[in-house]
Amino acid sequence: MRITRRALLGTALAASAARAQAAPIKIGDINSYTGQAAFTVPYRNGLRLALAEINAAGGVLGRPLELLLRDDGGKPEDAVRHAGELTSSEGVVALTGTFASNIGLAVADFAKRNRVPFLAAEALSDALTWRQGNRYTFRVRSSTYMQAAMLAEQAARLPARRWAVVAPNYEFGLSATESFRRLLSAARPDVEWVAEQFPALGRLEAGPVVNALLAARPEAIFNATFGADLVRLVRQGNDAGLFEGRSVVSVMTGQPEFLDPLGDEAPPGWIVTGYPWEQIATPAHQAFVAAYRRLANDTPRAGSLSGYVTLHALAAALRKAGGTEPDRIVAALEDLVVETPLGPIRFRASDHQSTLGMYVGRLAVRGGRGVMVDAAYADGARYLPPDDEVRRLRPQD
Structure with missing residues (x-):
């Protein structure tokens, strides 16, 4: 039997095509895995769960997904360096992740300059999708504006x-404060702003901050601190009677990442945005919780949900795009509808913000730990400005 050169070439090409088809689609995730471990470790577990589900179902476009994770160390310059290495050396087709708003904005600028799809998981700054928004950047979590709007709606009903x-002095804290002030003042023109405290992120000096707030004699307080700063504020505030009456x-205090460390010191009555995972009884969410507990041997956090939704959303965009070309992925993400454990969400074409919501409720102490009570889901679509207003907020690509 004679084998021709043409047959050999055909066989080689077929084998090469088969290998290319089976080659993994690489996704690069950049996050503060050491500096913000309370959120990002659960986030990474959520990514891992989504990755296992996607690949067990046959991957995307007949190819498995592969995740390449990088730690930005809380530094925008390190995040940008990782983004360059992931795209130029590792061949990732998209970037995901980022926790801090300043880091998210730095990666978004890289995505714009290098035409790389970027799905921001957590960075909440309004600038990410509005003032500094760009064609290649999208966001999963509820923005600072959305959460401020949820809380302002509740605050307007208070006497x-x-x-x-009190808020951290960086992009997230400043943006959340600006939005809350504007929205509450619009709903309640009688409101007076009597004090503001903007400590450096992670370095809140609780004594002076609490004393300054007490001296101003406010009737209500807007708080955007989180993590160790929140613990310091609550402990000193409880001791000094700041929250009495x-x-x-x-913002975000009802997330397990930030509520659990407070234990029985959680201040009852605070109105918060959060994720009361144990109270969400829908079949889709219960299935997510069961799968997450099997994988992580732990209960989910807000970060867990964020990582899970981020990777499933990107996989859905790749399927819709039918390939990995950047502009096709971007086009697929615009107006993409994705099923999540909290219900369907949509990535708006006007500003690339998803409509994923948050729960709003009050804090209480049950069994020696802080919990959300009277919590209700606030659909993110209700707390976003209309497209005509977005056009004034966002540069035209």
């Missing part, structure tokens, strides 16, 4: 007129 603010509305 309090004299308000104070005062309403507090607080």
Whole structure:
């Protein structure tokens, strides 16, 4: 039997095509895995769960997904360096992740300059999708504006007129404060802002901050601190009686990452945004919780949900795009509808913000730990400005 050169070439080409088809689609995730471990370790577990589900179902476009994780160390310059290495040396087709808003904005700028799809998981700054928004950047989590709008809706119903603010002095804290002030003042023109405290992120000096707030005699407080800063504020505030007889509305304090460390010191009555995972009884969410517990041997956090939704959303975009070309992925993400454990969400074409919501409720102490009570899901679509307003907020690509 004679084998021709043409037959050999055909066989080689077929084998090469088969290998290319089976080659993994690489995704690069950049996050503060050491500096913000309370959120990012559960986030990584959520990514791992989504990755296992996607690949067990045959991958995407007949190819498995592969995740390449990088730790930005809390430094924007390191995040950008990793983004360059992942795209130029590792051949990733998209970037995901980022926790801090300043890092998210740095990676978004890289994505714009290098035409790389970037699905920001957590960085909440409004600038990411509005003032500095770009064609290649999308966001999964509820933005600072969305959460401020959820809390302002509740705050407007309170009798309090004299308000104070405490928030970290960086993009997230400043953006959340600006949005909350504007929205509450629009709903309640009688509100007076009597004090503001903007400590450096991670370095809140609780004594002076609490004393300054007490001296201003506010009737209510808006809080955007989290992590170790939140623990310091709550402990000193409890000792000094800062929260007695005062309403507090607080961004993200109902997330297990930030609520659990407070234990029985959690301040009852605070109005918060959060994720009361144990109270969400829908079949889709219960299935997510069961799968997450099997994989991580732990209960889910807000970060877990964020990582899980991020990778499933990107996989859905790749399927819709039918390939890995950057502009096709971007086009697929615009108006993409994705099923999540909290229900369907949509990535708006106007600003690339997803409609994923948050739960809003009050804090209480049950069994020696802080919990959310009277929690209700706030659909993110209700707390976003219309497209005509977005066009004024966002540069045209």
